[in-house]
Structures are given as C-alpha cells and as structure tokens.
Amino acid sequence: MKRTKTVTIIGMSDDGCLSLTSKAMHAISKGQVLAGGAQHLEFFAEFEGLKIPFQGKLPDVIDRLEELSFENNIVILASGDPMFYGVGGLIVKKFGLDHVDVITHPSSIQIAFSRIGITWHDALIISLQEPSRAGFITKIQASSKVGILTDPEQSPQELAKHMITYNETDWQAWVCENLGGVDERFRCFTIEELSRVDDTAPLNVLILLRKDGDKSLPPTIANLHEDAFAKQIPHKGLITKREIRTLSIVSLGLNRKSVVWDIGTAAGSVAIEAAKIAFDGHVYAVDVASECIKVARENAIRHKVDNIDIVEGLAPVAIMDWPAPDAVFIGGSKGNMREILDVSLEKLTPYGRCVVTAIAVETVQETYQYFKDCGWDTEMIVVNIARSVPLAQYHRYEALSPIHIFTAIKVERN
Template sequence: MSQTLAVVGIGMEGRESLTRRALAIVLKAEVLAGGARLLDLFPEVQAERVRIGSHVDEVVGSLASRLGEKRIVMLATGDPNFYGITRVLLRHVPRESLTIVPNVSAMQWAFAKVAEPWEDATFLSVHGRSMERLPELVRGRPKLCLFTDETNSPSAVARALLEAHIDGYRAILCEDLGGPAERITRTTLAALVELKADPVNTLILLAIQDAPEVGATWAPGLPEEAFDHRTPHAGLITKREIRVLSLAALKLTPRSIVWDIGAGSGAVAIEAAKIARDGRVFAVEKNAEDVAIIRGNVTRFKVGNVHILHAKAPAGLETLPDPDAIFIGGSSGAMRAILVEASRRLRPGGRIVVNAITMETLHEAVSVFRDLQFDHEAILVNVARSKPLQGKLSFEALNPVYIVTAWRAGDRELLTHLQN
C-alpha cells in the first residue's frame, strides 16, 4: 500500500481542470479527503470520505497516522503550495511522503481574467491574519494581489490603506471566478470601501503611474532633522553617517530579526525596519521620554514592524525572539551584561554592532568580545560636515565614533561557504 499522501489541486473549472494523471489518482483513492464542495465533484469514487472543515490540523494528523494503510488522496483548491494546505501537511507528514499535483491557483486565474502579467506582482494574504502591517507591505509595490476573508474583506483592505494615506492604486476585484456569480469590477480604493464582495474573491491592486507613495524611494541615512529627538545637548541620535555604516555592518536581510538596544530616538530601528521590511525590529529604551519619541517616529514613518520595549537592558531581552542582528547605541553601564546575553541569543551568522564614543566604552566592548571568543573589528569614524561661513565653504567636525562589529568565531567561514 502507498506510503504517500497525494494532494490534488482542483482548478476553477472543477474536475474538468484535472490532467489524466491527476484524475487517475483521485479515482483510485481509498480515502478521499477535502472540503464538501470538492468531494461532491467525484460522486462515483467509492472511497471513505473525510470532510475537512475548521479542524484542519486534527484531520490532517489523523490522516497522517494512517499512511501505508490505504491510498489517501486529499483534494485542494488551485495550487496547494500557494497559501494552501501544504504548510499544514508538513507539520504532520514528511516531505518525502507527499505527492503534490498542483492546478491553476486563484491568483493565476485572476490575472488571466484581466489579461495582466503577474511575474512582477507581490502576493499577500490577509485571510485569517492581522492587517496591522498591511499598509507598510503595500506601500511602494507597483502590483499586488491579495487573498482576503469575510473580516479582512476587500472593503476593509481599502479602508486600511486609505487611513494610511495610500490611495495611489487602482483596484480590480475578481469575485467567484469560474462560478455562476463571476464578476470583475475595476474601481478605485475609495469606491471599493463601499463594495460588499463575494466571500470567494481575489483582489488585484495596480499602482497609478506617478503616485507619490509608489514612486517614493528611500535610502539609508535620513538626516537627523527627519526624526523627532531630544536636543543634541540633552539627548542623542545616531548621526546619519554613523547610522549608514552601522547598518551596513549589521548585514541585514529583508527577514532579519533586529534588536536596537539604547534606541534613543529610534532612528536606527526605523531605518533597520525599512531594510528588514518582512522581519521585525525591537527598539529597547529605558528612558520614558525617549520611548514616547520612538513611538512618534514609528507612527511618522509608518513602520509597523518596529516593536518598542521600555526596559533597561539586559532586563526584558528574554522576552524577545532570538536576533539576527543587534545594534547597541547605549548600554547605561551594563555593556558586559548586555553583550553576554546578546552573544548567547545571537543566531548563527548574526552580527553585533556597538557604537562607542569614549575609549573606555571601546575597550570594554572589545574586552568582552575577546572573553566571549567572538571575532571582531573596530573602525574609528571622523566626520566633518560642510557649513557656510561668510560666503565661504567651511567644515564642522562631529564627535568621532568607534564602530565595533563582532560575530561568532567561524561564522565568516560559514557565510563564505554558503555564498559560494
């Protein structure tokens, strides 16, 4: 008896969408699982029928325990690997025990119906998920396609975007594709707010040419004036030149988990969040006034993936997920304790970057990294900015800053191997 579980995708045209191979797999099933609508497509199949409803994990776990007893076939809509059942299956069934026969996904159908190429589209799902970060994920993307649900409906999506001052998109709402109530509506976000969509829908967003939120670009090194922060004499903000070099040293990826310890105004956290747009950034700050400033800056720059922790590190760090990158802009005298905890939690291949203004802080950081047997390097950055002086060009020096970068011994060789 087969030791595999077969998953067959059903397209919008029902059983007519199946290839000969896919249909043969379904007809030979001894256990046929799927939603009621899909099961009804094969009344002639003499198999035990397992209806998959709301308790998906429970049903899949039960089916997985029966591998090898009978030929088990699961019916799915479209492509099971695209926001489909495969993720749940992999929690219960080894990859080598899965046979997946995909079909055309709802996303592909939608783009086909409106004759729009989709290789350059961004695909998102708000089906059963929070929409908190939706504006951030949409902003700047020229073409998107979204799965929605009855709560996070196309109307709710449009409302969330407009509330975030994002209105530079045309909407194409595709409802009940392949069904009796098929309808395609081309509209604006403002009009979409008023529409009640069929629960079975796909939403396409196309950027309006020259819309400011779509064409806007960002590069690391925003001027200090872009952020709210305490005055230079009372508080601190990482200067843009130092910020750029520190961010480069962190080697962030779009999915990085970042700690910004001693976050101050949140400038580093916010720019890190722009790079790690699909990751998360945790700004840790002990001063209540600065925490309020960070919140204001996060709102201003609309970076929903920045989370603020009001604590004096290393307190509170145990509540955060393990990081890929750690920036330390201030330690409040707890440098050793912070670095020990950071080194313990840092993921493989991760980086720690310390900004030090004094020789004492530099020495302490380097000393701890040596004790921890971390590889490290330090650079001294002297920056002078031009300023007008009686019609002539003059320069004003900023305070020199030491940037210390550390990584676990052997990680550089690991990264080199992975890159090759």
C-alpha cells in the same frame, strides 16, 4: 511497511468538476480515499470510498491519510495550485515526492490578474491567511504591483484602513471575488473607497496597482538625513547621524527575514531603516524615555513601516522576553552595557551580529574590555565625519563627534 499506493493532489476551482481534466477525474475514479475541504467534497456526492474532510488540525488529518496510504490510493482535493500557499508542500514532505502526483490548476492569483488583463510575472505576492498583518505596509513599499491572498480577519476593507493609517493610499485596488464560481465579481476602488466597502465575499483576492507605476519606488537603503526624524525629538543628538546609521546597518548584515533588536532606539532611525531591509522579519526597539517612544512610533508611521514593535522600558529587563535576534544594535545603555551585552549575546542566533556605537570614552573602554574578556572576534572602527556648512559665499567643513563602532559576530566554538 512499504507504501505501494499513491497520493494524488488535485487543484480545482469553485466550479468543481467542470475545472478538472480527464487525468484528474481518472485519478478520483481510481481512489479509495477522497480528502479535502467540505466545499470540495460536496462536488463528489457519488464517490463510493472513504471521505475525509479537512477539519480540526491539518497535521492530524495528514497523519491519518498517511496511515491509510499503505493500502489505499489517496486523492486530495485543494483550491487552485496546491503548491502555491496550499497543502501540496506539506503532503510532499510527509509522503515523499516518489509517492505523490500533483495535478495543478491555475491559482486564484493567476485567475485574478488574467481577469483584469494585467501581467503578474513581476508582482509581489503576499498571503495574509494568518493572524497578523505585521509587515504588510513595509513589504509593499518596494513594489508597484501586489497580489494579496486575504483572510476574513485581514479583509480588503481592513487592509485599506491599515493603509490609510500609514498614508499609503496612492494605489488602485481590485477586489476579485468568488473566482471561477457562478458569483464571480471584479470591482475597482481607490483605497479610501475600499475602506468603506462592506459587501465583499469571503473568498477574494486583492490586487494593488501603484498609480504612478515604478516612479515612486524608494531606494533599497533609505539613508535618510536625521532631519527626517527630528520632529518633536527633545535633543537632536539622540538621532543617529545618517553616515553612522548607514555604516551600522551594513555592519548588522541584515537580510529580508532578519529579527533585529534596537536598544536605546531614541527617535527610531536605526530601527526604521532596519525594518525596511528586513521586510519579512521584525524589529524590536526599546528606549527608557517616554518622549522618545512617542516620537519613534510617529516616525514608524511617517516612514511606513509596520514590522516593528517600539516599547518603553529599561534594558536589559525590557528585552528578556524578545524573540532570539539575528542582529542587535546598541545605541544607548543607560549604564547597563555589560548586562545588555550579556543578554544580547546569549540570545543572539549563531553567526548573528552585535553592533555597538559609542561616543563617550568610558563606554568605548567598557565595550572594548567586554568583548576582549569574552573572546569574541570583534571589529573596531572609529569614524570621523565632517560636513560642509556655508561660510559667507564659501563653504567650510564642520566636524561631528568621533564615533566608535564595534561589530561582533557570534561564532559557535567547540
């Protein structure tokens, strides 16, 4: 059936009809169906058509609106900018752009920044209106200005407590509540103060401003010396050397949304640097040694990454239920290299990468033979590194053990 009627999405603020343009009011007057949140529909008690509140599963509500749209003009009310973390994208995808008109309104983020007199074109915007805040700490590392859409479960107070856990406290925090409403309020706190506040309104935006601006922003690739991970580690040899770590991470081909496996994580150095790059993704790390797990978790907090799961166990059993990875790093196998590679390469996403580092000749031979047998295109390099060390008033070079790095890319073959 050909759709002849239109769908209009109207953004509005908490002051209801007062925030609407004449175009928006005209669209509502011509509509036969009015949909939106209960708080939005309350402003239109005199609407004579069918009202559909957003209750239950949103896709089911949208399906019903689609059925009605063949014979009715549909008007959908939304908060702020419907195309900014709002319902607008779902509606356009469902009905098609030719049948949708969007009448926008300033978003809560825009209003919040304008109220405190801060520009927001260079701000990082994060929506925490979902069950998990995993990755929040990692994301804000590279920013000096952050706007956050909070949630009752991810309230400003809870976020402040989370930041304190990771020693991420050098921020000024603005809590902007009930934007556009009669109870609108703006308050500024330190992170420590915010963690103790218990009277924030459910509808709020949190703005974080780094106290020293851009001065303390970290490098994109940390390239941390192994001493940064060495505290309490049983054997310093368990920490991937900085030069090898950098080459391995580059070989993994990570992007900000990558899902990464780190097998044989030891002190967690590769996992932590990978997590910083894949700040919108997630890293899953495993090691069989309980003392390594303890240190790796401490290092994750010390280096401020929270998009990482570190578990104790023996691969491949411990990795069976992990989400499909875009990249796999294998730094230790405990004699299970072939079995680990079987699982890793089977679950690896198309064009995903597997990087293996090996010192022992036997591990080098086993890894080479595995990739040869399976016919994967594999790059093999051997890395020899020498570092300068003092020698009386002079310096000499001290060689590290040669490391083989294997990089395989999963290419779909017909």
